[in-house]
Amino acid sequence: MKALVFSESSTLAAQVISGLKSVLDFSVAVPKDQADSVSEYGAKEVISLDGNPQMDAFGKKISELMNSYDFLFVPSTVLGREVAGYVSAALGQISVPEISKFEIVDSKCKTSSLSLGGKSIIDIISDAKVLTVAPGFADPVKVSEKSKISVMTLPDSSVSVISEEEKKGTGVNIESAKVIVSIGRGIGKKESISIVDPLLKAVHGELAGSRPVCLDYQWLSEDRQVGLSGKKVNPNVYIAVGISGQIQHIAGMRGSKIVVAINRDKSAPIFEECDYGIVGDLFQVIPKLVAAING
Amino acid sequence: MVNVIVLIKQMPDLEQIRSDPGTGKPIKNGVPTKLETLSENSIEAAVTLKEKYGGKVTAILFGNEQSSASMKRAYAMGVDDGYIITGYKESNYLFTARVLAEKIKELPHDVIILGNQSADTFSGFLSGQLSAILGEPLLGNSVSIEIEGDIVKVKRNLENKSLVISAKKPAIVSVSQEINEPRLPPVMQIMAAGRKPIHTEVPKIQPSGSVQIVSEISPKSDRKKIIFEDVDKGVSEVGKILKEATR
Ligand SMILES: Cc1cc2nc3c(=O)[nH]c(=O)nc-3n(C[C@H](O)[C@H](O)[C@H](O)COP(=O)(O)OP(=O)(O)OC[C@H]3O[C@@H](n4cnc5c(N)ncnc54)[C@H](O)[C@@H]3O)c2cc1C
Ligand SMILES: Nc1ncnc2c1ncn2[C@@H]1O[C@H](COP(=O)(O)O)[C@@H](O)[C@H]1O
Numbered sequence: 001m002k003a004l005v006f007s008e009s010s011t012l013a014a015q016v017i018s019g020l021k022s023v024l025d026f027s028v029a030v031p032k033d034q035a036d037s038v039s040e041y042g043a044k045e046v047i048s049l050d051g052n053p054q055m056d057a058f059g060k061k062i063s064e065l066m067n068s069y070d071f072l073f074v075p076s077t078v079l080g081r082e083v084a085g086y087v088s089a090a091l092g093q094i095s096v097p098e099i100s101k102f103e104i105v106d107s108k109c110k111t112s113s114l115s116l117g118g119k120s121i122i123d124i125i126s127d128a129k130v131l132t133v134a135p136g137f138a139d140p141v142k143v144s145e146k147s148k149i150s151v152m153t154l155p156d157s158s159v160s161v162i163s164e165e166e167k168k169g170t171g172v173n174i175e176s177a178k179v180i181v182s183i184g185r186g187i188g189k190k191e192s193i194s195i196v197d198p199l200l201k202a203v204h205g206e207l208a209g210s211r212p213v214c215l216d217y218q219w220l221s222e223d224r225q226v227g228l229s230g231k232k233v234n235p236n237v238y239i240a241v242g243i244s245g246q247i248q249h250i251a252g253m254r255g256s257k258i259v260v261a262i263n264r265d266k267s268a269p270i271f272e273e274c275d276y277g278i279v280g281d282l283f284q285v286i287p288k289l290v291a292a293i294n295g
Numbered sequence: 296m297v298n299v300i301v302l303i304k305q306m307p308d309l310e311q312i313r314s315d316p317g318t319g320k321p322i323k324n325g326v327p328t329k330l331e332t333l334s335e336n337s338i339e340a341a342v343t344l345k346e347k348y349g350g351k352v353t354a355i356l357f358g359n360e361q362s363s364a365s366m367k368r369a370y371a372m373g374v375d376d377g378y379i380i381t382g383y384k385e386s387n388y389l390f391t392a393r394v395l396a397e398k399i400k401e402l403p404h405d406v407i408i409l410g411n412q413s414a415d416t417f418s419g420f421l422s423g424q425l426s427a428i429l430g431e432p433l434l435g436n437s438v439s440i441e442i443e444g445d446i447v448k449v450k451r452n453l454e455n456k457s458l459v460i461s462a463k464k465p466a467i468v469s470v471s472q473e474i475n476e477p478r479l480p481p482v483m484q485i486m487a488a489g490r491k492p493i494h495t496e497v498p499k500i501q502p503s504g505s506v507q508i509v510s511e512i513s514p515k516s517d518r519k520k521i522i523f524e525d526v527d528k529g530v531s532e533v534g535k536i537l538k539e540a541t542r
Binding site: 078081127169222247280284 | 306307309310312314320321323386387388389392393411412414415416417418419420421422423424425426427428432433434435436448452453454455456457458459460461462463469473503504505506507508509510511512513514516518519520521522523524526527529530531532533534535536537538540541
């Protein structure tokens with residue numbers, strides 16, 4: 001069967017292709033700046049989309065292209081989810097969100113996704129044609145032969161772009177870190193983040209954070225956000241400092257081998273999701289912990 | 296003056312869901328329901344627009360007979376008029392979009408506000424679906440909204456960039472959790488909301504396509520959960536473990 005992947009990110013598209021190319025024949029449609037990088041993962045064809053890269057333009061184009069495909073896979077991003085919704089409604093086809101597994105059983109789709117805000121995993125059997133894919137679906141694997149690239153023009157959008165600003169990334173890749181020290185709202189203010197510097201040094205760790213720290217307050221750059229709408233990480237050691245452990249955060253760090261939590265609230269949910277917990281004020285615990293590690 | 300439709304959903308209070316140690320399934324019976332997180336942000340955004348430009352806020356909730364508590368909460372937060380449509384089918388997002396679109400078509404509006412991704416299912420399909428069905432532009436994942444004449448302008452947040460985008464009314468605006476802090480309505484308003492009538496209807500269309508949940512289990516936590524309430528003992532034990540594990 002034939003499947004199309006749409007994504008604005010070649011990295012995320014590559015995860016889907018790599019995870020499922022043994023079961024499906026893939027084409028991939030990406031904005032033109034991603035076409036080259038996505039052509040190394042074994043898709044039969046890369047469709048490079050040229051034009052104003054807005055949701056409705058992608059939605060219309062992908063709906064047209066779907067005449068030739070059995071499934072549409074869209075890695076879950078803000079834009080991706082919107083486009084997936086658009087296409088599913090335009091075609092009148094069933095959609096399933098945030099899948100982490102996919103198989104075809106008796107010509108139906110069998111998928112798994114998180115539900116109840118991460119409190120459950122549901123398996124669904126459906127007529128779905130449109131699926132969004134949770135980040136970290138599979139490791140991208142390059143192949144030797146490059147896909148052929150064809151260019152298509154996007155239709156006009158009903159949305160005008162007035163201005164655009166790239167977010168400053170730090171180039172950090174917390175997904176490959178072996179040790180992560182992750183800070184939450186409990187750190188209190190940006191200036192206090194330096195309290196974890198000696199800990200980072202002692203454990204040779206990379207710094208990450210919860211969504212409020214990265215998104216609301218912007219104390220850390222967004223590429224350091226762990227969680228459902230951030231990065232899925234799987235380090236050997238994950239140290240959660242002043243993080244309450246809401247399910248959306250846990251969804252991003254469940255793959256960690258050892259989880260250590262520091263929180264002053266004994267009833268914080270993070271203590272249900274850690275291997276070792278210390279109940280106490282992080283400003284007292286961290287210096288002592290650093291001394292214990294270095295001593 | 297703006298006519299705002301806000302789409303709101305009810306969900307179980309996720310923090311109160313425990314799993315059955317025997318079956319590993321989440322226990323949903325008896326768990327109280329509440330307004331879905333992003334629906335609350337949507338109400339706040341809608342009511343803020345009304346306060347700024349004047350006008351009216353109408354809420355639509357596709358749920359069931361038990362959804363009136365959420366609608367009352369919406370009233371208490373400043374929603375003027377509310378429709379509950381019963382017969383919600385979990386996991387059939389196409390049906391949800393079609394039912395809501397049918398109702399929206401009956402109501403004059405300048406802006407439709409909804410959450411960009413709901414807190415229980417994480418679907419995020421609805422905004423794009425409505426844009427396709429209604430043919431209205433989507434201004435998605437907004438962190439601010441302004442209306443100037445017949446133009447709606449928002450700041451849109453994407454993973455790697457933020458944009459200021461605009462479109463002609465009527466437009467669909469999905470909001471990000473960062474857009475606001477939903478207000479806590481005063482007791483007087485909560486009492487008044489309780490007396491306000493809610494329109495209740497049934498869908499005019501039937502669901503199509505098959506979506507079946509064949510199993511539901513709680514993700515297992517195999518964590519050791521060794522918790523130290525004595526900080527000095529904790530740092531010494533955990534220090535040893537970290538030293539070993541990060542060497
Ligand atoms: C659709 C959706 C997607 C989301 N995606 C994500 C995501 O990707 N990542 C994410 O993290 N969140 C996400 N969230 C948000 C999530 O629900 C929580 O709001 C968030 O994780 C809470 O962050 P926090 O733990 O830093 O803050 P809080 O919940 O405020 O917790 C702060 C903790 O610090 C502790 N504390 C305070 N002071 C101290 C001190 N001095 N010493 C020790 N401990 C202290 C407190 O006891 C508390 O437990 C999402 C939400 C939704 C609805
Ligand atoms: N059944 C429903 N009735 C009314 N509004 C809904 C419903 N489901 C979702 N919404 C709205 O759409 C937003 C996004 O939902 P979803 O696209 O399903 O993740 C929610 O935050 C609500 O604002």
